[in-house]
Amino acid sequence: MVRKTAGLSRNREISISEFFEKNRHILGFDSPAKALFMTVKEALDNSLDACEEHSILPDIEVTLEKVAQDEYTATILDNGPGVPPLEVQSVFGKLLYGSRFHAMRQSRGQQGIGITAAVLYGQISTGRHAVVVTKEETDDVAYRFEISIDITRNEGIIHKREATVWDRDHGTSVSVTLRSRYQVGRQSVFEYLKETSVANPHMDLKFRDPDGKVFHFPRSVKVAPKPSVPVKPHPLGLELGEIQQMASSSEEKDMKHFLMNSFNRVSANVASEILEKSRVSGELDPAELTTAQIKGLMAAFREVKLLPPPLDCLSPLGQEFIRKGLRSNYEEQHPSFYSRPVLRSPSVYNGNPFQVEAGIVFGGDLPSDEQVKIVRFVNKVPLLFQQGACAITKAIADMDWRHFGLDQKQGSGIPFGPMIVMVHILGTKIPYTSESKEAIAGVGELSSEITAALRYVARDVRRFLNKKEKRKQINEKFKLIRDLIPSISEKVSALMEMPAPPIDPVISKIANVVFVTEEYRVEEETAEVKCTVYNYTRAPRAIVIYPDPPVGEVDGLQSYDTGTIEPSHSATFEYRVKGVSKNYDGADYYFTGIDPVYVQGAEPLPADWGMGGVTVEEVSE
């Protein structure tokens, strides 16, 4: 079999190369370094999509081996559902396979070009075939394929197919050998894997680099995300070519049923109205539609009253995924604050539903003299290229970040400071600036939704900074009462050579309050906290204290009742916070049982106390 088909003629080989050379920028294989990145990306995107559709928690292994100078083999192994053996030839060997227009869904992969392009690039650049091993759960054995592409017929060529024993229930392994270069840095395989792990905290990923070094990105959420739901396309979300393709491949026999059954939000009445306005016969065979008629239909789509597309087909990451994803990947930089992630309500752009989510990581060891790090995702896939051209970057640059302790010239441009901004845009069809799909186009609705999401998380950062400032003020007041007034009394009495007068009356005049203060020390991710409540009022007081650290989990005691504290006396309790960094910055305190005017260093307990904590518990390890 190998002998029969391996002898592609010299001429044809050149024509394939030419085809690919002309189109490699569109497909993203512009440079050797990027080719390796693209191969890993396409295979990984497919694996994660397949796992998500089948509600499987993905276990992925990515291996890069150097086989010769500038030649690498990339192997991506997953525990996905496996590919039916009969479809392998098309899935890995046919460009545009799977780009079906009868259903749209939010997915990582793009139009089904991806992995085939990687197979093709490997074939052109090294002459080697791709190797695919795949097993479905229902099969007893796995199948191993050696595959290349017949470009003139746009078809996969199977060179070798054999059954093999594989010690897994299901999964797929793809190996492509290609001419390329391995590099590290901002636009590298490693960065892509790391950011993918941020957006997919339900994935367990092992990466073996060409030096044999293994990196593990462990799973931090043990629930598979809600799969996205495929929906029929909305009439306003399609381009002429797409409608043409739908019509020519439709199984419907007449236009009326084609409109009713292939599109979302088109009822029998609406279909009749469209046909009337566009003067297209309801009896016409969709396959016979002319370009002029399609243009007429598209004009009619805009004239009739169409409901917006359904919005429940999207699958956002959600607050906990973002929180866990950011935390497990950036914790080594000991940030002092993670914003509450925000998920905006779905909106519609040109008939396509989309949604924006965002989160911020702030402070700690993040570098304060560099531009903030922008982490961009589309449909759970990181974007590493063309940051400057992207609507996400523009929305960040257009916001004034100077209130947040960040440097920004005249309040615009990418700010400098200890911050990571994560923005995720999800939708069935995302507007990109170009075919390479590396930057999002700033169409109105999308930009304003990104800005709204950024505002929300930025406000959260400001709240954090304000609280920090307030805590500082309270600590100062406390220092005044505990240190300065006693020191003044002591010093002035010594200089006057007189006995020191009692200072309690002065102290209660300066601060007629109950002070809640804490001291802590951090050892091995645990903060040992000592919280002291001082009664500087003139009457006995009792108060219940609830500690609320912004990071980590309180170990043991969740609240503390001081009992009665006499004036000028104090009560102390101790607790631990687990899972904190060495930059732990103290807790917020809430209280009940006392008039708020008498309390400093704590806030009245909010009505929804404890409700937020429950969801955290559900997904925590």
Place this chain on the structure above:
Amino acid sequence: MKEVKEVLKEKVLRNVYTALEEGEIPSLSLPSRNRDNIVLDERFMVWKYGDNSVTRSAKTIDGAQYILKSLYVSEFIEEMLRNHKTSTLREMYYISEGWGPGKFNSQDESDMTAEDLEVITALLREDFGLRPEENGASVIGDVTFEERNRKGEFKKINCKDDVGDGGYTIPYSVESDKLRLKSSNASFILAMETGGMFDRLVENGFDERHNGILVHLKGQPARSTRRLLKRMNEELNLPVFVFTDGDPWSFRIFASVAYGAIKTAHISNYLAVPTAQYIGITASDILTYDLPTDKLSDRDIQALNSELKDPRFQTEFWKSEIETMLSINKKAEQQALAKYGLDYVTDKYLPDKLFSGGDLE
């Protein structure tokens, strides 16, 4: 020296102690030491602090720290007096390192606190045993002093015959227990802002030719320089002329010599020479002499505008010169006169300013 201790006790310590004893929040009050609180003392014709006062209360952390620091400084002063020591302001700043919550954050802060204690107690920092580190402003001319040396002997110095080209160096204290003014054959004192101009006049023999005493102010003059000018003016009856650059900062140098400085307004009657005359570069001179100039900086413009609101500059002369300078947007150095040759300043500019107005002959 027991006196100083008693004054500190009465004016500073007792206030604080009594407040605590009565269960009140301690505080210290003193006149506010800013431009808006200086008024003309018509008896001495110098500018002093007015009636506005500031109160630093222990109610706030800043106020409490201020009071505590003042107590530490008081204690430090008492210790020095007891041990017959003095220290520089800079030494006190470093010593405060050991004062825990009373530690100063900068030398400006510790200098300011020492000055505040002067204001509150109506004593001088010399009484506290505190002195500035640097001084070294110089005098050349026919005047004879007797200065007490370290051995306690008074030694006679004539600032024309007994000194080199650098002149006589003014010590940090010029009170009569340290410096006696014996006699002078000069007919005026010319105080200069810059060392370059001082050297030029010395080289050109201006002092001998016109029988003047030259004093180098070294920029904003130190207290002892101003005090010596004041004593020579009063005790030797010599008129004082101030020769500076033509910019807002030079106007302030003149103001501190003639009217009293804002920071030391509590002792203006002891430092200022109200009859001193300005013969520095003016905005009119820039035009008349067509001097080489620099453009005013933003800070210069700010300073000039602030001077327009400064009560000390509310005279026709100053208002018109400041406004002219703002409108031509230019300033000039005194050495810009060298445009017309090295001798121009001594042969033409100074004689014109000093003698043709009829003040001197």
